[in-house]
Amino acid sequence: MEQQTGAAHLGHVRRIARGVRRWLAPPRGSARPTRRPSTLVYGLDDKVPLSTLVPLSVQHAMLALTFLIYPLVAASEAHLGAHEMQAVMTACTMSMGLATILQSARTRIGSGYLGVHIPSPSGLPLAVQALTLGGPPLMAATTLMVGVCQVFMARLARPMRILAPPEVCGVAVLMLGMSLAGPALRRALGLEGGAALVRPGALTVSMATLALIVGITVFAPRRFKLFAVVTGATLGWLLAVPFGVLQPDMAKTLAEVEFVDLPALALPGLTLAPSLFPLLALVVMMSFMDVLSTTVSLEKMNDADWRRADMGAAGRAISTVGLGNILNGLTTGFQCGLSSSAVGLAFATGATARIIGICAGVVIFATAFFPKAIVALTLIPSPVIGGILLYTSAYLLVAGMDLILSRRLSERRVFLVGLSILAGMSVALLPLKEQLHPAIQPLFSNPLTVAICAAMLLNLIMRIGISKxxxxxxxxxxxxxxxxxxxxxxxxxxxxxxxxxxxxxxxxxxxxxxxxxxxxxxxxxxxxxxxxxxxxxxxxxxxxxxxxxxxxxxxxxxxxxxxxxxxxxxxxxxxxxxxxxxxxxxxxxxxxxxxxxxx
Structure with missing residues (x-):
């Protein structure tokens, strides 16, 4: 009897092992011939020397961790205590690291591109409302539901190809750059917190950071371009001291947290609020297009002969984002998505090897055990981040134009592109959001969302009357x-x-x-x-x-x-x-x- 029981357990273990191997195996039939761009120093499958791999991975990890400012803002808006705030940021950090590893590895789960996960700016309104109405349990439930919906949405990636031809993806990438431009300029000019006047110190620090990154990228030998962003950020931080743009309470904030600590994770008591469902649906759709446009940018960067979006890879990318958010929901973390800033960083360094993303994920995950490091990275001078985001925004703007112009533009497509961009810019330039019903205000809170919705709708309309x-x-x-x-x-x-x-x-x-x-x-x-x-x-x-x-x-x-x-x-x-x-x-x-x- 004992032998039969042991054999049964062994059979279960073997089946589980086969299942794990199947999911960790490379995707079948998804790889297509690609031609490596001449601008890449390290391509997707290249081996990167350890002396280069470590600083490149740390660059990506540091940039990703600076976006922990979003869960910090959400927790502050909801007046959470210091312990709850640290728990949210720690859970988010661990989920970011694991999701980045899954995303970058070439398996049936992730896209296989250098995709770094960060707290999603589009998730901020939902998180603030959830925390205000029901505290961490409600935020955990909404984040969990977002993740589940994203996993199901991933299965619709292939059928939705008709909604995402290159001109629509181009508008998405272009507006992704424009949506970064606003926060980047506010940080660079010192106009945060409702300030009306430009701060000369902030402007000097951000422009010095940007100038050094661009200078190294354009003029430096190829081996030095790999470290353009970290070099620019270092100079910016050093200049922040004499120009007085450091946060005044930085030392006090760092002193209040431990250097090393074990994450305190527990399953939350989940609660639901039906009033948040419309906003949740909007967030899921926004994240779908955000991940799609970021994945297309990564594809194009890795293929000199890029033709159209690989919807299989896009579907896996969305699925991994969903799995990461399910993990965030189960640990009371903050909703995450793919980082467009990481795309700009990969472009700056000319390194898109997936091993860099895997190692960056390991660094991000390990940071969860060092609370003082997490808090320190959220305290990077805002003008320094502004300079980095300006560089990223510039790259995404040009990448979007390149995508749009990869097709022959008929009158239909000219108006599709032009009107979609104008729709997105109208949100950025005019106070339209306050004049709308509160239920749909989140849809108009970001130029990217409006432009993508307009492009998808116009794409369907402009197809009328065209014979194939x-x-x-x-x-x-x-x-x-x-x-x-x-x-x-x-x-x-x-x-x-x-x-x-x-x-x-x-x-x-x-x-x-x-x-x-x-x-x-x-x-x-x-x-x-x-x-x-x-x-x-x-x-x-x-x-x-x-x-x-x-x-x-x-x-x-x-x-x-x-x-x-x-x-x-x-x-x-x-x-x-x-x-x-x-x-x-x-x-x-x-x-x-x-x-x-x-x-």
Whole structure:
């Protein structure tokens, strides 16, 4: 009997081990060929020397931990005691570290990119209201519900590809930069806390920090660029002393916390408030688009031939954010999301290796056992953080423009992009939020949210009346190249196809048209047809006549001196290697050449 019980337990252990191995294994079929950008010093899968890995990881960890100011603000608004406040920040730190490790590791759980988790600014209104209405138990319950909803939303990432073409993602990344610009400028100019006048000391410190980061990034040798941000932050902190921008009670604040302490974690007593459900739904949707835009930025940074969002990786990224927030809810932590600042830091250093993210997660998690370090990092001079955020904002603005311009812009897309950006800017420039009903005010609290919602809505509206397939009857004696170029450029503008794909398709389709017309293969008029979706561009040459035969072996050059049939066979052989997929056949009594180009 004991042997049977032992065998049963052993069987359970083995099944659990198999399950863990399955989830920790790399995702199946998700990797696609990428070309490493020349600007990267350390790519996604590169090994980073320990002497470089440690400072790079610490840079990311330090920048992430400065955002603990958000749970600190929420706890202060709700007048929590010092012990409760420290417990919230410690729980948030541990969850951030574990989620960063899961996010950066190449498993079936995380995206596999250098994605660092930070307390989410968009979660601040929900946290403040929850703490005010029901204290830490209610905040824990709402954070837990946000995490569960995010895990379920991750399964909708692939179907939602239609809502997130590159121009919509570009607007999201662009507005992500704009949403960072406001807090960055307030910190850089010393306009926090309702101040109306620029503080010269704060401006000097922030501009010195920014100038050193940009100077090292642009002019320094490649090996020094890895440490641009930490060098700039160090200079800024040193200048903060003589310019008087340090917090006056810094020493007293640090003296009140222990240097080393074990985290005091306990399962909270969860409570619910239905009045917070509408705000919770808005936060989930905002976080979905925030994670999507950040993941797209990381993808594009790691692939010189980036074409479209990898929704599989985006879904895993959202799922990991959800798991991190479930952990935050169970430990009374603060809602977290992906850091766009980490994207700017990775760009500055030219290092996107996932091992950096894993080590940064370890550093963040370990910091939870050093309360004095957590508090010290929240006390980094505000102008220094402002200089770093200005750099990040500048990168995201340009990255968003690059995404938008990766497609051909028709009139529809021009207005989609322009009106969406104007909608987001209206929130930043005009006092619209106070004039709205309190239930929907959180939706208009951030330019990013408004711009993304407007872009998604306009994307659906602008798709009305666009046919995904178009045809043209080729006139007798028409120039093949000019006919194909005019047709495909017009349709490419209408569909928003990538410029390089249209440019590659034009000469190949023109050559196919010349083959059937000039060699007498077509017995009558020829029809040119094109079909487009987000993954492929198909060009059809349809005619009455014989189907072109592709020789199995390479024809000799002398075939060009033979009759029209030999010349056609030689041309068909060449065509076969020009497109991503070329087929010759007959449908409905008509012969056709199908040229496929991956998009």
């Amino acid at each position: 397939e178009s045809a043209l009857q080729v006139e007798e004696g028409a120039n093949a190249f000019l006919t194909v170029r005019t047709f495909l450029e017009q349709q490419g503008d209408m569909w928003g196809a990538r410029r390089d794909v249209i440019a590659a398709a034009i000469p190949v389709a023109a050559q196919a048209l010349e083959v059937v017309v000039d060699n007498g293969i077509a017995e009558g008029p020829v029809e040119l047809r094109a079909r487009f979706d987000e993954t492929h561009l198909d060009v059809f040459v349809i005619y009455d006549g014989a189907v072109l035969e592709v020789p199995k072996e390479r024809p000799s050059p002398e075939a060009l001196l033979g009759d029209a049939q030999e010349v056609a066979r030689f041309a068909a052989y060449l065509l076969k290697g020009l497109g991503d997929k070329v087929t010759f056949g007959r449908v409905g009594g008509k012969a056709r050449i199908i040229l496929r180009f991956d998009h």
